[in-house]
Amino acid sequence: MSAVAVREVEQLFHLGKRNVVHALRGTTLEVSDGEFVAVMGPSGSGKTTLLNVMGCLARPTAGHVEIDGADVTRLKDGALDRIRAKDVGFIFQGYSLIPTRTALENVTLAAEYAGIGRAERRTRAREILDRVGLADQADQRAAELSGGEQQRVAIARALVKSPRLLLADEPTGNLDSVTAEEIMELLRTLRTDDQAIVMVTHDPRMAAYADRIVFLKDGRVVDEEQLRSAHRV
Amino acid sequence: MSVRYGMLALLERRSMHGYELGRELEGELGDEWAVNYGQVYTTLERLVRDGLVVQSDTVEVADAPDRKLYTLTPAGRAELRGWFLTPLDTTETRRDELFAKVLLGLTSDVDVAEIIQVQRKRELRRMAELTAAKERLDAALHVAEVLQLDLHILRAEATVRWLETAEAKIAKAAGSGPERLRVRDEVRADQGGQERGGEARGAGERTRAKGRGRT
Known part of the structure; x- marks a missing residue:
């Protein structure tokens, strides 16, 4: 089954009366369970908009979004919020952690939003921080961590709720090249077979970690390339 | 790069015989650096001729010909250092x-x-x-x-x-x-x-x- 699918999605942004940006023009993309897809394309091709639509951060002007086979396009805001909190994990270029909170608190908070019970939250948060290699830094404030460590916390925060879908927008854009590789290896190692990853990137070296690359241009999927079989052997 | 400098770098560590040199070159740098032993011995002959390496000893081996041990000379050491520290011209000159x-x-x-x-x-x-x-x-x-x-x-x-x-x-x-x-x-x-x-x-x-x- 497809973890996430967008079908014939259009996205218009009105910037003033006459200025309309057509960010997505009939984009269709289906991502299967356990599949890791990289989305490449020049600046302004609609990559981030596509990610926002997939993650229910933006409602498309036209077309459909399906998560786990269910059409979520017309759901009310509250229902979309719940899907986002429970089923979708986000990783951004700038980490987006709460700087004054500890690594553990950042992760626990995401678990709380996802509706995980109080007792289980902390156990799960500790466990996932351990898996991203930050067991010893769990009680350090986010602002005190290095860029690579902050992105590891962000990965832990995204994965603590075992989301169906992990969305990453240039996750290694701020990192040096060796740290960037470590982050990509972590993503590949930690994903489970029922989790899909969609990553937007400009960096061919990071895209090479994906199972499939989708090329976006002027708001449309113009080409794609299968790099490896989606399911690990 | 010719295998010449690879061999000088290995001989900087210790004296070796030809067979060892060929084996270590491949072991150190990977399959792409595999050389045939004919190439190793021709290169050694040239290094000796140029005064960069001397034959220092002979090791007797049972049921096989004696093995000649080669050692880096001071001139060889200088040559090697020059190679390490001279930047390579990586400009693509071929017709692409x-x-x-x-x-x-x-x-x-x-x-x-x-x-x-x-x-x-x-x-x-x-x-x-x-x-x-x-x-x-x-x-x-x-x-x-x-x-x-x-x-x-x-x-x-x-x-x-x-x-x-x-x-x-x-x-x-x-x-x-x-x-x-x-x-x-x-x-x-x-x-x-x-x-x-x-x-x-x-x-x-x-x-x-x-x-x-x-x-």
Whole structure:
């Protein structure tokens, strides 16, 4: 089954009366369970908009979004919020952690939003921080961590709720090249077979970690390339 | 690089005989550096002739001919140090076929964007294979293999980035008739950075071409 699918999605942004940006023009993309897809394309091709639509951060002007086979396009805001909190994990270029909170608190908070019970939250948060290699830094404030460590916390925060879908927008854009590789290896190692990853990137070296690359241009999927079989052997 | 410097570097560590040198060269740098023993012995002869290496001892081996032990001389040490610290000329001097395809494609019936995309996918697929190979290795135990894979990955990345630059610049400069060809100057400058006459004139024309493209 497809973890996430967008079908014939259009996205218009009105910037003033006459200025309309057509960010997505009939984009269709289906991502299967356990599949890791990289989305490449020049600046302004609609990559981030596509990610926002997939993650229910933006409602498309036209077309459909399906998560786990269910059409979520017309759901009310509250229902979309719940899907986002429970089923979708986000990783951004700038980490987006709460700087004054500890690594553990950042992760626990995401678990709380996802509706995980109080007792289980902390156990799960500790466990996932351990898996991203930050067991010893769990009680350090986010602002005190290095860029690579902050992105590891962000990965832990995204994965603590075992989301169906992990969305990453240039996750290694701020990192040096060796740290960037470590982050990509972590993503590949930690994903489970029922989790899909969609990553937007400009960096061919990071895209090479994906199972499939989708090329976006002027708001449309113009080409794609299968790099490896989606399911690990 | 000839195997010459590889052998000098191995002999800097300790004296070795020819068979050992061949084996260690491959063991150290990977399969791509495999040499046949004929090559090892011819190189050793030349190194001895040039005074960079001396035959220092002979080791007797049961049921086999004696093995000659070779040692680095001070001159060999100086030669090796010179090699390490002299920057290599990594300028691509060969006729680059990809460059030729893209340039000639501009005036051909073929779609240049397609030439670029076909090659980009090829490079990305190769990068994925190399990345997968790297993931199977323990970086701490296989330093040579991992670094070799990195080198190939980064070179493929350079090609992808050049293709993307070329695609964007060609699209920007795309006009009708002879305008189409002006992009050549830009693509060529990105490729090699060779010295070319009329650079200022080319830049002026490019600006005009862009301006026209918008109207």
